[in-house]
Amino acid sequence: MGNVLIVAEIQKGKIREASYELASFASKLGKDVKSLVLGSGVAAEADAFAAKGGGEVLLVDDEAVANYNVDAWTRAIRAAVDATSPDVVLISNTPSGWDVAPRVAAALDAAFVSDCFGVESDGGNTVFLRRVFNGKLDARIAPSGDVAVATMQPGATPAFEGSTSGKVDKLDVSFDGLKAKFVEVREAEAKGVDLTKAEVIVSGGRGVGDPEKFQEVIQPLADALGGAMGASRPVVDAGWLPHEYQVGSSGQVVTPKLYIACGISGAIQHLVGMKASNFIIAINKDGDAPIFEVADLGVTADLFEVVPALTEAVKTAKG
Ligand SMILES: Cc1cc2nc3c(=O)[nH]c(=O)nc-3n(C[C@H](O)[C@H](O)[C@H](O)COP(=O)(O)OP(=O)(O)OC[C@H]3O[C@@H](n4cnc5c(N)ncnc54)[C@H](O)[C@@H]3O)c2cc1C
Structure with a gap:
C-alpha cells in the first residue's frame, strides 16, 4: 500500500x-x-x-x-x-x-x-x-x-x-541560512493564446502557404468552433505566427478534445505535441502524409476547398 x-x-x-x-x-x-x-x-x-x-x-x-x-x-x-x-x-x-x-x-x-x-x-x-x-x-x-x-x-x-x-x-520548517534568495517576479508580456487550455485547436502548416491565409482560412474555423489557432514549426520559423502558436516537440504539447490539422505533413516532432488529442481530423492533399496515421478522420483534399466549407457548415449549424 x-x-x-x-x-x-x-x-x-x-x-x-x-x-x-x-x-x-x-x-x-x-x-x-x-x-x-x-x-x-x-x-x-x-x-x-x-x-x-x-x-x-x-x-x-x-x-x-x-x-x-x-x-x-x-x-x-x-x-x-x-x-x-x-x-x-x-x-x-x-x-x-x-x-x-x-x-x-x-x-x-x-x-x-x-x-x-x-x-x-x-x-x-x-x-x-x-x-x-x-x-x-x-x-x-x-x-x-x-x-x-x-x-x-x-x-x-x-x-x-x-x-x-x-x-x-x-508543518514547521526552518528556513534559516537559505543560500538562494527570492528577489522579484517579472511577468512575461501577456500571450495571445494558451494552447494548453484550448478544447479545440485548428492548426495550419506550411501547406497554408502564407500568413494572410492563416487569418483568412484557419482563424475563422477556429473562431467558429470557439477554439484556438495553432501551427507547425515552419510557420513559426517563417515568422507567420509567434512561437506560442507552435505545436510540437519544441513548441506546446496539447491535448484538446478536437485537433484539426490543415496542410500539416505529420512529422514526428509535430505528432509528439498533439497525438494525445481526443479526436484528430487531418486535411491534406497528399493521401500518403503521415498525419493520417494518427488521424481519427482523414480528408484527402485541398484545404482551401474544405476548410472554408467546414467553417460555413459550423456557422450554419450553430445558427
Ligand atoms: C529538433 C527539431 C524540433 C522540431 N520541432 C517541431 C515542432 O515543435 N513542431 C513542428 O511542427 N515541427 C517541428 N520540427 C519540424 C518538423 O520536423 C517538420 O519539418 C515540420 O513539422 C513540418 O511542418 P509542416 O507539416 O507544416 O510542413 P511540411 O512537412 O512541408 O508539410 C506541408 C504539408 O501540407 C500539405 N499541403 C500543401 N498544400 C496543401 C493544400 N492546399 N491543401 C492540403 N494540404 C496541403 C502537403 O501535402 C504537406 O503534407 C522540428 C524539427 C527538429 C529537427
Missing part, C-alpha cells in the same frame, strides 16, 4: 490546475494520499485541496516559500517526506517542478523519472509512463528503491473530480 506525496503549487494565490491533476494521478495508485501545500496566507486553498483529492495536507505557511525558491522548496519537501514516509513523490512538470524535483530526488537518494504522462500500479509496483525517442515509443518505468520522485506533465490527465475527507496540519 504505502503513501503517495503530492507537492501542490500555488500560482497567484490559488492551487494550480496541475496540482489537481496530480491528485487525479495519485488516486489511481491505491495508496494513502498526502500532500504538501507551500505558500503564504494560503490556508483556505490548503483546505480546498484537502477536500478535493489532496487527502491529508501538510501546510507550510511561510513567506520563504511564497515564491519559488529552490533552496526553501527543497527543504520543505524533504521535511514533508520525513513526516509522511512516501514511496512515491509526485511533482508537476512545471518550470519550478522540473527545477526542484531532481534536487529533491538527489537529496533523498531516490529514483527520478521526469515528464511522465501516466502512472499506474502494476501488481503493487508503481509504473510511470513517459514518451521517449521524440514520441516514437512509450516507455514503462518501474523505479527501484524505497522512494521514487516523478514529474508529471500538466494536461495529461483531467483534474481530480469529486470530494475527499482530508485534513490540514501545519
Whole structure:
C-alpha cells in the first residue's frame, strides 16, 4: 500500500490546475494520499485541496516559500517526506517542478523519472509512463528503491473530480541560512493564446502557404468552433505566427478534445505535441502524409476547398 506525496503549487494565490491533476494521478495508485501545500496566507486553498483529492495536507505557511525558491522548496519537501514516509513523490512538470524535483530526488537518494504522462500500479509496483525517442515509443518505468520522485506533465490527465475527507496540519520548517534568495517576479508580456487550455485547436502548416491565409482560412474555423489557432514549426520559423502558436516537440504539447490539422505533413516532432488529442481530423492533399496515421478522420483534399466549407457548415449549424 504505502503513501503517495503530492507537492501542490500555488500560482497567484490559488492551487494550480496541475496540482489537481496530480491528485487525479495519485488516486489511481491505491495508496494513502498526502500532500504538501507551500505558500503564504494560503490556508483556505490548503483546505480546498484537502477536500478535493489532496487527502491529508501538510501546510507550510511561510513567506520563504511564497515564491519559488529552490533552496526553501527543497527543504520543505524533504521535511514533508520525513513526516509522511512516501514511496512515491509526485511533482508537476512545471518550470519550478522540473527545477526542484531532481534536487529533491538527489537529496533523498531516490529514483527520478521526469515528464511522465501516466502512472499506474502494476501488481503493487508503481509504473510511470513517459514518451521517449521524440514520441516514437512509450516507455514503462518501474523505479527501484524505497522512494521514487516523478514529474508529471500538466494536461495529461483531467483534474481530480469529486470530494475527499482530508485534513490540514501545519508543518514547521526552518528556513534559516537559505543560500538562494527570492528577489522579484517579472511577468512575461501577456500571450495571445494558451494552447494548453484550448478544447479545440485548428492548426495550419506550411501547406497554408502564407500568413494572410492563416487569418483568412484557419482563424475563422477556429473562431467558429470557439477554439484556438495553432501551427507547425515552419510557420513559426517563417515568422507567420509567434512561437506560442507552435505545436510540437519544441513548441506546446496539447491535448484538446478536437485537433484539426490543415496542410500539416505529420512529422514526428509535430505528432509528439498533439497525438494525445481526443479526436484528430487531418486535411491534406497528399493521401500518403503521415498525419493520417494518427488521424481519427482523414480528408484527402485541398484545404482551401474544405476548410472554408467546414467553417460555413459550423456557422450554419450553430445558427
Ligand atoms: C529538433 C527539431 C524540433 C522540431 N520541432 C517541431 C515542432 O515543435 N513542431 C513542428 O511542427 N515541427 C517541428 N520540427 C519540424 C518538423 O520536423 C517538420 O519539418 C515540420 O513539422 C513540418 O511542418 P509542416 O507539416 O507544416 O510542413 P511540411 O512537412 O512541408 O508539410 C506541408 C504539408 O501540407 C500539405 N499541403 C500543401 N498544400 C496543401 C493544400 N492546399 N491543401 C492540403 N494540404 C496541403 C502537403 O501535402 C504537406 O503534407 C522540428 C524539427 C527538429 C529537427
